[in-house]
Amino acid sequence: xxxxxVFINNQLFLExxxxxxxxxxxxxxxxxxxxxxxVIDNRPIFIEDHLNRFFxxxxxxxxxxxxxxxxxKTAVRELVHINKTPTCGIKLLLTGGYSEDGYAMGxxxxxISQYPLNMExxxxxxxxxxxxxxxxxxxxxxxxxxxxxxxxxxxNFMQENNADDVLYHNNGxxxxxxxxxxxxxxxNEVITQKENILKGITRSKILDFKIEGYTVIxxxxxxxxxxxxxEAFISSTTKYAYPVSIIDGKMIGDGKIGPxxxxxxxxxxxxxxx
Amino acid sequence: xxxxxVFINNQLFLExxxxxxxxxxxxxxxxxxxxxxxVIDNRPIFIEDHLNRFFxxxxxxxxxxxxxxxxxKTAVRELVHINKTPTCGIKLLLTGGYSEDGYAMGxxxxxISQYPLNMExxxxxxxxxxxxxxxxxxxxxxxxxxxxxxxxxxxNFMQENNADDVLYHNNGxxxxxxxxxxxxxxxNEVITQKENILKGITRSKILDFKIEGYTVIxxxxxxxxxxxxxEAFISSTTKYAYPVSIIDGKMIGDGKIGPxxxxxxxxxxxxxxx
Numbered sequence: 001x002x003x004x005x006v007f008i009n010n011q012l013f014l015e016x017x018x019x020x021x022x023x024x025x026x027x028x029x030x031x032x033x034x035x036x037x038x039v040i041d042n043r044p045i046f047i048e049d050h051l052n053r054f055f056x057x058x059x060x061x062x063x064x065x066x067x068x069x070x071x072x073k074t075a076v077r078e079l080v081h082i083n084k085t086p087t088c089g090i091k092l093l094l095t096g097g098y099s100e101d102g103y104a105m106g107x108x109x110x111x112i113s114q115y116p117l118n119m120e121x122x123x124x125x126x127x128x129x130x131x132x133x134x135x136x137x138x139x140x141x142x143x144x145x146x147x148x149x150x151x152x153x154x155x156n157f158m159q160e161n162n163a164d165d166v167l168y169h170n171n172g173x174x175x176x177x178x179x180x181x182x183x184x185x186x187x188n189e190v191i192t193q194k195e196n197i198l199k200g201i202t203r204s205k206i207l208d209f210k211i212e213g214y215t216v217i218x219x220x221x222x223x224x225x226x227x228x229x230x231e232a233f234i235s236s237t238t239k240y241a242y243p244v245s246i247i248d249g250k251m252i253g254d255g256k257i258g259p260x261x262x263x264x265x266x267x268x269x270x271x272x273x274x
Numbered sequence: 275x276x277x278x279x280v281f282i283n284n285q286l287f288l289e290x291x292x293x294x295x296x297x298x299x300x301x302x303x304x305x306x307x308x309x310x311x312x313v314i315d316n317r318p319i320f321i322e323d324h325l326n327r328f329f330x331x332x333x334x335x336x337x338x339x340x341x342x343x344x345x346x347k348t349a350v351r352e353l354v355h356i357n358k359t360p361t362c363g364i365k366l367l368l369t370g371g372y373s374e375d376g377y378a379m380g381x382x383x384x385x386i387s388q389y390p391l392n393m394e395x396x397x398x399x400x401x402x403x404x405x406x407x408x409x410x411x412x413x414x415x416x417x418x419x420x421x422x423x424x425x426x427x428x429x430n431f432m433q434e435n436n437a438d439d440v441l442y443h444n445n446g447x448x449x450x451x452x453x454x455x456x457x458x459x460x461x462n463e464v465i466t467q468k469e470n471i472l473k474g475i476t477r478s479k480i481l482d483f484k485i486e487g488y489t490v491i492x493x494x495x496x497x498x499x500x501x502x503x504x505e506a507f508i509s510s511t512t513k514y515a516y517p518v519s520i521i522d523g524k525m526i527g528d529g530k531i532g533p534x535x536x537x538x539x540x541x542x543x544x545x546x547x548x
Contacts, residue, residue, distance in 0.1 A: 006296055019293035020301060022280055022385050027294060027369065029422035030304030061427055091376065095301065096426060102365065102389065103453075105426060111296050115376065139413065139424060148303035149421055150413060152370060152379060153335055179377075 005082050007075050007112035010067060012082065020109055025096025029103065032146040033057035034093040037076075038117055038237055038272075042086045044076055045237075045272050049201045054092055057144045063094050063108045075112050089115040089238065093146070118238065125257045128243030129234065131177070132163035133223060137170040141196045151178030165234070167247060170196055172222045177234050183241070184221065185214070185231035185260045192235075194218040202235040202268065209267055211260060226250075231258030233265075240268040279356050281349050281386035284341060286356065294383055299370025303377065306420040307331035308367040311350075312391055312511055312546075316360045318350055319511075319546050323475045328366055331418045337368050337382045349386050363389040363512065367420070391512065399531045402517030403508065405451070406437035407497055411444040415470045425452030439508070441521060444470055446496045451508050457515070458495065459488070459505035459534045466509075468492040476509040476542065483541055485534060500524075505532030507539075514546075515539040 006018035013019075025031040035054040038045045051069055058065050067075065076090050091113050097106030134157065136150050154166050167182055168175045175193050176182055181203040183192045190211060192203060207216055226232070232244035232252045241264040243257040257265075280292035287293075299305040309328040312319045325343055332339050341349065350364050365387050371380030408431070410424050428440050441456060442449045449467050450456055455477040457466045464485060466477060481490055500506070506518035506526045515538040517531040531539075 008296065015297075016295070018296045020296055021290070022282065022292045022294055022367075022387060023289075024301070025426065026301045026304070027298070027306070027367070027385070028420065029426050030300070030306070030420045031423055031426050032301070032304070061423075062430060093296075093301070103422075103426065105429070111301070113296060113376075136413070139410070140427075145423055146302065146304045147421060147423055148377075149305055149335075149419055152299065152303050152305050152377065153414075155379070156336060 004114065005079065006114070007079060007110070009110055010071070010075060018111070018113070020095065020111070021098055023098045023100070023102065024109055025099050025105060026146060028099060029096060030147060030149070031061070031096035031105075032094055033061050033063060033144055034091055034146055035144055036089060036091045036237055038089050039076070039080050039085075040087050040117075040272065042077075042080060044073070044090070046201050046205075047073065047076070049204070050092075053144060053201065054094075058094055058108075060140075060143045061145065062105065063096065065094060066108065066110055079112055079114055083114050085114055085116075087117055087119070089117045091115065125243055127255060128245035128257060129164045130162060130246040131165055131167040131244055131248075132158060132161040133167045133169050133174075133248050135171060136168050137175070137196060138168065138198075141175070141198055144198060148178060169223055172224070174221055174223055174226070180234035180236035180239055180242075182244075183233050183235060184226060184229045185233075185258060186229055188214055190214050190216040190260060190264070191221055192218050194220055200235055200237075202237055202240065205268065205271060206235055206241065206264055209264060211263060214260060229253075231261050233261040240272075241265040278388065279353065280388070281353060281384070283384055284345070284349065292385070292387070294369065294385070295372055297372045297374070297376065298383055299373050299379060300420060302373060303370060304421060304423070305335070305370035305379075306368055307335050307337060307418055308365055308420055309418055310363060310365045310511055312363050313350070313354050313359075314361050314391075314546065316354060318347070318364070320475050320479075321347065321350070323478070327418060327475065328368075332368055332382075334414075334417045335419065336379065337370065339368060340382065340384055353386055353388055357388050359388055359390075361391055361393070363391045365389065399517055401529060402519035402531060403438045404436060404520040405439055405441040405518055405522075406432060406435040407441045407443050407448075407522050409445060410442050411449070411470060412442065412472075415449070415472055418472060422452060443497055446498070448495055448497055448500070454508035454510035454513055454516075456518075457507050457509060458500060458503045459507075459532060460503055462488055464488050464490040464534060464538070465495055466492050468494055474509055474511075476511055476514065479542065479545060480509055480515065480538055483538060485537060488534060503527075505535050507535040514542040
């Protein structure tokens with residue numbers, strides 16, 4: 001594999017040399033925010049939306065971003081170029097910075113790193129995802145913090161429940177997956193949770209879609225409301241709209257990708273490759 | 275200042291060279307656990323309790339500790355010796371390790387670092403701490419994870435409310451401070467919360483104390499129950515028992531350290547310097 005570079009505070013490092021001092025508040029106190037976007041054929045997708053959210057997350061957590069919006073865009077382009085990965089995922093991560101006493105905030109460290117991107121252009125599925133519900137309300141849900149304590153910890157729980165991912169609920173109110181939003185499709189509505197979730201950028205695109213015969217709407221719904229739904233899917237930057245076949249062992253529809261999910265998936269591809 | 279060393283995975287590094295690769299799950303996902311103990315005149319205080327909790331936290335988060343209990347003790351002694359700090363605080367921190375995809379766990383990184391310890395031997399206070407209550411339930415409260423997102427973020431809120439620290443409550447049920455347990459003293463009871471808190475080691479020592487005329491007890495209590503209490507204090511490794519003078523702007527007793535807090539504080543000193 002070719003050498004891969006990472007930006008730390010706008011300096012390039014070889015991946016193996018890209019390090020952060022132990023006193024950083026991300027390490028000491030789990031304090032940081034990030035965003036993740038995809039780049040396809042050198043085109044950063046929805047980068048304005050991602051940067052809006054990145055700057056908002058930083059502001060909400062009282063973290064200063066050392067680069068301007070334009071400098072961040074330049075850094076993303078430069079990283080894609082130097083790593084020779086015209087199609088990839090890019091993560092912008094901002095930490096609480098070096099803290100002398102391990103608690104007070106320092107000057108944030110900015111890490112820009114690159115990940116392989118699995119192409120998701122196919123539209124046929126033997127099966128969609130299997131989800132298992134779990135009662136947990138993420139803290140500061142509207143801010144894209146680095147807190148995935150529960151999600152990472154629940155990997156064993158997922159395996160024990162023969163699931164691919166977790167679907168969080170807040171005492172019965174369905175919210176989101178750890179890294180994706182959740183949608184359900186009824187006879188005439190495409191519904192996603194309105195409250196206590198991270199408002200995904202793919203989710204926001206879907207909310208603007210016109211689907212014939214359906215209202216696309218954000219509102220509160222519960223686990224009980226999942227009974228009898230026609231389709232379910234999750235949305236994220238890497239998954240687009242991805243069908244869900246099983247929730248808590250119960251099949252959704254016939255378990256295959258449904259027509260609404262398929263249509264939304266295709267519209268997302270169009271938007272991405274426009 | 276003399277050179278200061280840090281252990282990373284049982285290797286000594288100068289503090290400025292003690293670094294962790296950017297792909298560690300602490301940085302990427304806020305995933306890690308820790309413990310903090312004090313060393314006084316080369317004697318690690320309550321180290322067995324701290325190591326018990328450290329190993330329990332690690333187990334609960336599916337993290338393997340690369341060193342045995344004895345090796346950890348040796349490392350603590352060695353660090354105190356090489357840094358020439360017979361009296362100090364020691365932090366053991368275990369991360370989720372390097373993750374290729376930024377999500378799956380790797381082999382944990384173990385960081386052992388040393389902090390200055392403020393001596394807290396005085397027993398007279400002009401004033402105790404000013405606390406401001408805040409509705410937040412810590413996730414995984416029984417595990418000493420590195421998650422202090424809310425606590426670090428609330429520093430501005432504290433300042434705006436002229437407070438020294440936050441007192442969390444869970445929809446009215448008083449729980450704990452971000453880094454300390456909370457006690458209230460009524461006419462005949464010394465009470466600390468029983469549920470949804472980190473069970474501090476200083477707290478556990480206090481629960482074993484005999485206080486004449488008082489029952490020392492763990493049980494559920496609410497913000498409303500704070501009205502008319504005689505004394506309040508917080509407990510932690512660095513603060514021992516530390517008086518609280520004001521909660522949400524309201525004075526507790528006459529605002530000075532009360533006789534029960536004083537007595538508990540003295541008993542903790544005795545136990546520490548025994």
